[in-house]
Amino acid sequence: MFRWGTAGVVFVRQFSVLSSREGCPAIGSYTFQRRKNGDYAVTEKRYYSTKLAHNQKPDWNKAVSEAEKIVGYPTSFLSLRWLLSDEIANVALHLRKLVGSNHPLLKTAKSLLYNGRNNMQAWGLIVLLISKAAGHNNVQEMEEDKAAGVLHSQRALAEVTEMIRTSHLVHKGLVNIYPGMYAEQVELNDLTFGNKIALLSGDYLLANSCVELASLQNQDLVELMSSAVRDLSEGEFLGRRDQQNNPLPSPDEVKDAKGDWTRRNVLSAGSLLGKSCQGTLKLAGHSRELQEQGYLFGKHLALAWQACLDLEPFRTSSQYTPGSAFNLTSAPVLFHLQHDHSLFEEIEKGIDSVENVDYEKIHSTVMDGPGFELTKNLQKEHSQQAMEVLSVFQESDAQTALRNIIVAMGDL
Amino acid sequence: MACIGSGRLCARVEKLCLLGQVTQIRRKTNYARLKQFTTQPSARTFVQSCQYGSMRTQAPGPQPQVAMDPYLLLANDLKDIYTDIRRELELNTSQPELSRIATYYFDGQGKALRPMVTVLMSRAVNCHQLPGKSLLLPSQREVAMISEMIHTASLLHDDVIDQADFRRGKPSVNALWSQKKVAMAGDFILAVASMMIARLHNDSVTKILSQVLQDLVQGEFMQLGSKETENERFAHYLTKTYRKTASLIANSVKATAVLAGADEPLSELCFQYGRNVGLAFQLVDDLLDFVSSTAAMGKPAAADLRLGLATAPVLFACEKYPELNPMIMRRFQEPGDVEHAFELVHRSRGLEQTQFLARQHVAEASRLASSLAESPYQKALQVVGDFVINRMK
Numbered sequence: 001m002f003r004w005g006t007a008g009v010v011f012v013r014q015f016s017v018l019s020s021r022e023g024c025p026a027i028g029s030y031t032f033q034r035r036k037n038g039d040y041a042v043t044e045k046r047y048y049s050t051k052l053a054h055n056q057k058p059d060w061n062k063a064v065s066e067a068e069k070i071v072g073y074p075t076s077f078l079s080l081r082w083l084l085s086d087e088i089a090n091v092a093l094h095l096r097k098l099v100g101s102n103h104p105l106l107k108t109a110k111s112l113l114y115n116g117r118n119n120m121q122a123w124g125l126i127v128l129l130i131s132k133a134a135g136h137n138n139v140q141e142m143e144e145d146k147a148a149g150v151l152h153s154q155r156a157l158a159e160v161t162e163m164i165r166t167s168h169l170v171h172k173g174l175v176n177i178y179p180g181m182y183a184e185q186v187e188l189n190d191l192t193f194g195n196k197i198a199l200l201s202g203d204y205l206l207a208n209s210c211v212e213l214a215s216l217q218n219q220d221l222v223e224l225m226s227s228a229v230r231d232l233s234e235g236e237f238l239g240r241r242d243q244q245n246n247p248l249p250s251p252d253e254v255k256d257a258k259g260d261w262t263r264r265n266v267l268s269a270g271s272l273l274g275k276s277c278q279g280t281l282k283l284a285g286h287s288r289e290l291q292e293q294g295y296l297f298g299k300h301l302a303l304a305w306q307a308c309l310d311l312e313p314f315r316t317s318s319q320y321t322p323g324s325a326f327n328l329t330s331a332p333v334l335f336h337l338q339h340d341h342s343l344f345e346e347i348e349k350g351i352d353s354v355e356n357v358d359y360e361k362i363h364s365t366v367m368d369g370p371g372f373e374l375t376k377n378l379q380k381e382h383s384q385q386a387m388e389v390l391s392v393f394q395e396s397d398a399q400t401a402l403r404n405i406i407v408a409m410g411d412l
Numbered sequence: 413m414a415c416i417g418s419g420r421l422c423a424r425v426e427k428l429c430l431l432g433q434v435t436q437i438r439r440k441t442n443y444a445r446l447k448q449f450t451t452q453p454s455a456r457t458f459v460q461s462c463q464y465g466s467m468r469t470q471a472p473g474p475q476p477q478v479a480m481d482p483y484l485l486l487a488n489d490l491k492d493i494y495t496d497i498r499r500e501l502e503l504n505t506s507q508p509e510l511s512r513i514a515t516y517y518f519d520g521q522g523k524a525l526r527p528m529v530t531v532l533m534s535r536a537v538n539c540h541q542l543p544g545k546s547l548l549l550p551s552q553r554e555v556a557m558i559s560e561m562i563h564t565a566s567l568l569h570d571d572v573i574d575q576a577d578f579r580r581g582k583p584s585v586n587a588l589w590s591q592k593k594v595a596m597a598g599d600f601i602l603a604v605a606s607m608m609i610a611r612l613h614n615d616s617v618t619k620i621l622s623q624v625l626q627d628l629v630q631g632e633f634m635q636l637g638s639k640e641t642e643n644e645r646f647a648h649y650l651t652k653t654y655r656k657t658a659s660l661i662a663n664s665v666k667a668t669a670v671l672a673g674a675d676e677p678l679s680e681l682c683f684q685y686g687r688n689v690g691l692a693f694q695l696v697d698d699l700l701d702f703v704s705s706t707a708a709m710g711k712p713a714a715a716d717l718r719l720g721l722a723t724a725p726v727l728f729a730c731e732k733y734p735e736l737n738p739m740i741m742r743r744f745q746e747p748g749d750v751e752h753a754f755e756l757v758h759r760s761r762g763l764e765q766t767q768f769l770a771r772q773h774v775a776e777a778s779r780l781a782s783s784l785a786e787s788p789y790q791k792a793l794q795v796v797g798d799f800v801i802n803r804m805k
Contacts, residue, residue, distance in 0.1 A: 094636070171599060174572070176590040196573045199595055200632055203569060206599065207625035210606060214615075214622040222618055223610035230504055230603035233596040237507035245592040 067401035103194030132398035136284035167205035235267030257338035274299035307379035332371035527556035559664035568598035631655030658690025688777035695770035698723035729762035
């Protein structure tokens with residue numbers, strides 16, 4: 001059965017609110033303290049940022065919470081149902097055993113809990129908003145969630161989107177174990193056990209998303225969403241990888257930096273959001289043409305979002321700690337490498353482990369080059385393309401909310 | 413196909429010789445096995461299916477023996493199954509490495525039990541629906557492929573966790589590729605299988621087959637922890653066995669029956685057939701873990717015990733040797749537990765009882781199959797159980 005003490009750890013993910021831009025404290029964040037009996041007490045801390053009020057631009061956080069009001073409930077509750085199960089309570093129980101080991105599953109769990117805007121937790125929200133913005137055709141009254149203005153099936157699809165994404169993140173968080181990597185047997189056991197839990201949790205989400213999809217009784221949708229799962233897994237095989245499967249750029253591929261970046265991120269992000277948006281329009285009975293537009297919207301939004309994330313370490317306002325790691329296949333780095341091959345000398349040091357490169361050096365080199373500006377353009381390009389798709393819909397709250405999210409994301 | 417058939421026999425004889433080396437305690441059980449192996453396989457299966465009382469009349473046709481071997485009977489249906497699966501997977505990725513990992517186990521070396529039972533049931537049900545029309549529907553063949561793909565995806569994920577270096581006589585995927593890539597390849601196979609399911613455009617079939625995925629995961633979770641009391645333990649074990657093994661077979665044959673246009677009682681009958689065959693299959697698997705895992709086979713004895721799992725032989729042995737209970741509770745973690753438990757299982761009647769239970773499920777499966785319209789496929793369904801019981805690997 002579901003218990004706070006055990007399942008709380010995972011459960012809290014649902015309450016975490018996206019932290020606001022510019023690194024100001026999250027509006028509502030939750031912490032837990034371990035009680036003597038081993039249970040977790042969940043306490044809510046509220047900070048109200050003064051920045052928020054003075055901010056002229058649509059704030060990210062505000063845009064999201066406004067948007068959540070439009071679809072009727074906090075989307076972070078979307079996947080609540082799959083958490084109310086023996087299996088997840090079981091996982092939470094096992095996660096506690098892992099505390100103290102350094103299995104990345106803990107990090108994954110934590111990032112799902114606290115998440116900055118580094119996790120696109122709002123994907124379900126986007127799916128619901130586009131559903132609402134597009135409206136629906138010829139559907140029976142019974143099938144509509146009146147309060148939210150979306151169909152029950154669309155809500156289920158939004159849930160499936162989040163489950164697929166989470167499952168993928170969790171599977172990505174496995175550790176590659178090599179012979180002789182760990183001298184201590186205890187450490188090895190911990191990591192093996194962590195892998196087991198991570199694998200099972202991801203499988204659990206994947207299996208549940210299949211069951212949920214099957215219940216929608218739309219086989220085209222099942223095929224579409226399954227192909228998104230396929231794309232996510234294929235994305236993990238692109239290009240050079242270090243021992244932990246972290247991606248590395250290669251001289252051949254960066255000849256076309258933009259193409260390389262796009263291939264990677266369409267598979268790992270654009271496909272899922274694009275196909276989810278396409279799928280929700282399919283459920284609402286829209287034309288094939290409009291479904292295609294839905295796909296483009298989701299894809300471009302995801303790519304704009306990714307470009308925005310890639311920019312984060314390079315922003316002057318960011319809280320980037322010099323020397324800390326960032327993605328070596330992020331857009332600014334790839335763009336820089338295209339025009340300046342000499343940086344590969346540093347990149348090559350990461351061939352075994354990306355941890356071995358001098359991030360401070362790469363950071364400052366990229367900062368001096370065109371990478372940052374080119375990435376900003378890339379983000380703008382995708383934002384605009386997403387905006388263009390939005391204009392095919394009639395004016396509505398949901399449409400405005402989506403615009404606000406796009407504006408808040410970038411500095412259009 | 414004939415050479416595969418004889419190869420199968422050779423493998424059995426080979427293992428039979430190995431069996432001669434096992435300890436005295438096991439001799440009684442093995443004797444029963446030896447007796448079976450001395451007869452010709454086709455004759456043996458024929459005799460046994462008569463024993464189940466399901467076959468009152470002789471099989472029609474000049475060569476009933478040939479019709480009795482399901483693998484021979486389905487040689488044509490099964491011969492390209494692996495090639496087609498590989499092609500389907502290769503079509504879905506442009507990444508050579510992903511393609512290699514995903515197709516690695518589809519090398520035709522597996523038993524293909526799931527496709528075999530699925531195709532057999534398809535043809536038997538088709539005959540049942542329209543006498544004389546046993547033609548295999550393309551969609552039913554797809555289900556056979558899907559069942560093997562789901563099974564293999566779960567093998568890949570098992571390999572990520574288990575540290576075994578070999579599977580089916582070749583290096584296991586985890587020995588060749590990293591955990592993350594293997595996990596992703598498993599997801600990939602599952603995704604491609606889901607796409608194939610969707611393309612069948614049948615709502616119930618999609619539901620039936622997605623239930624399998626949920627069962628598989630829930631079975632794994634059940635295996636993680638067991639705090640149940642001694643009374644609940646066997647029920648827990650059987651439920652776990654159903655979810656981890658039988659559900660896939662049961663639901664695949666059910667799906668294939670639905671595609672043949674079977675009504676609810678008929679598809680339920682098919683489901684029960686698959687469930688019984690699946691349970692028997694796993695029971696025998698658990699039994700073999702104690703019997704055929706000799707040092708000579710190069711596989712660690714009692715692999716399940718080492719993983720902390722109490723399977724049917726141990727649970728049966730508990731009745732006579734209650735000292736096994738605390739060992740089960742601590743998942744055979746203390747030094748000497750595995751050896752001690754292994755010894756007690758062999759001293760008890762646990763292995764016989766497990767085999768008896770497996771035979772009961774096989775008999776039930778055979779009984780269910782006998783209520784289908786008579787056809788070579790229906791007869792072969794009754795024989796599948798013997799393959800399951802008498803298999804050595």
